[in-house]
Amino acid sequence: MTWIWSNLDLIWDRTFDHLILSVPSIILSFLIALPFGWLAHRYRASRAVILTTVGVLYAIPSLPLFIVLPFIVGTSIRSPLNLIIALTLYGVALMVRVVADGLGSVDRDVQQSATAVGFSGWTSFWQVELPLAGPVLLAGLRVVAVSTVSLATVGAVIGAQSLGSLFTDGFQRGIQAEIIAGILATVLLALALDAVLVLIGRLLMPWTRRSAIGVVARPGAVARQEVTT
């Protein structure tokens, strides 16, 4: 325990390193998975190819990928960029299927009625299909976030700094508290990111909040204006 108190700075630095690796990866995974998921959803022919490819991608073991990737993309092996690319690939592999499933989950009637009242293809995608796929996307993104945070620790083996460095260092120097601190901090970080995602989801998708009363009782600008006039 004393180790933790006297090394809070170190833990904080590694947490920051960890965030630098995971947050961009999570965001990139989502953004990159969107078009591929959409393709897989939209075109039957592409679906099998895309989903099989991402399935295979996910099956690549992480350590070899971290080591091989620099030779392919030309980054240095310890650079955060190398890890971010690898983590993004795994995130994409998970997220593409989620996007395809999420878009597929949108009620056909709602889509049809959006078309019927005059939403054009892209307006309908951004304003109707994507938001309505939101709950599924969020569920997938939460899995991606947690798995990315956990996977980022592996980078420590090849010398990329992260919370994983606390376990590798702890093992080498035989400091048990450091190992425990690394594990705890990783779990807490995963939980914290998950909580952030849930919060973002609530803000962006107020209609999914089942506590309908809260939504109704809070008088919006329009109702207030009407009641007082």
Place this chain on the structure above:
Amino acid sequence: MIEFHSVTKRFPDGTLAVDDFSLVLPSHKTTVLVGTSGSGKTTLLRMINRMVDPTSGSIEIDGADIGTLEPVKLRRGIGYVMQNSGLLPHRRVIDNVATVPMLRGMAKKKARDEALALLDTVGLDRLLANRYPSQLSGGQQQRVGVARGLAVNPNILLMDEPFGAVDPIVRAELQQELLRLQRELGKTVVFVTHDIDEAFLLGDQVVILRTGGKVAQVGSPAEILANPIDEFVATFVGADRGKRSLHLENHGDGDIVVDETGRLAGVLVGSGPSASPSTVSSESKAGPRGPGASAQGGDSR
């Protein structure tokens, strides 16, 4: 005015949904398409806003061939109301109504103000404006659907079984509301239903379809009721409704009126030994038809 000229629709899988359909739908009138499931009603309706394009034939709105119009633009000028309202579940009532005007470029503030006024038009409390569709009853959702359909002040309003999913009492209420709206607004309404009573109530012109999108008969409700063109139409409209033979059955607690199929048609009020002028409990204004009892058939369908 909407005109169908020899319109045929065959879907890619070979289904012939509409077969050589020609019809004029007069402006400011309600035309009801009625027929059994799969008779092509929805397909016909969707051809008017180009959700479905005909395989052959053409459709004109006020003389312009809609095949030459841009579908998205066309749809933004036509109101559309469907069963289960088709509201966007992630937008508040007010935004659902304001959606299409905003797609057409109206400023948000103005669109919302007009949307609120439309809630009044369809008889909805403005306090519901900030709810999400899932927080409304089915009947309320349908009203929002109608308000949304009216939002761009379209000349044409397409309604696909809009009251199909609500209970009979709410349905009757919504039907009356639509009749009132139609008296005030005089839209060209195309209304799809499989309920012949609803068709006769709402329609200035009623089109009875048989399977395969073939017209069985077109006419005003009175014309069709008086002169069903064939056996199919007669059965469909229940033409026997005017001359149904009703009889009384005693069920202990009182006499009930039963039609020839054994279906309960009404209750004889004030019947029994001490029967004063006996009337059947219905809102019939018709005079007594039978000996000592005026019987009004219930819903024949």
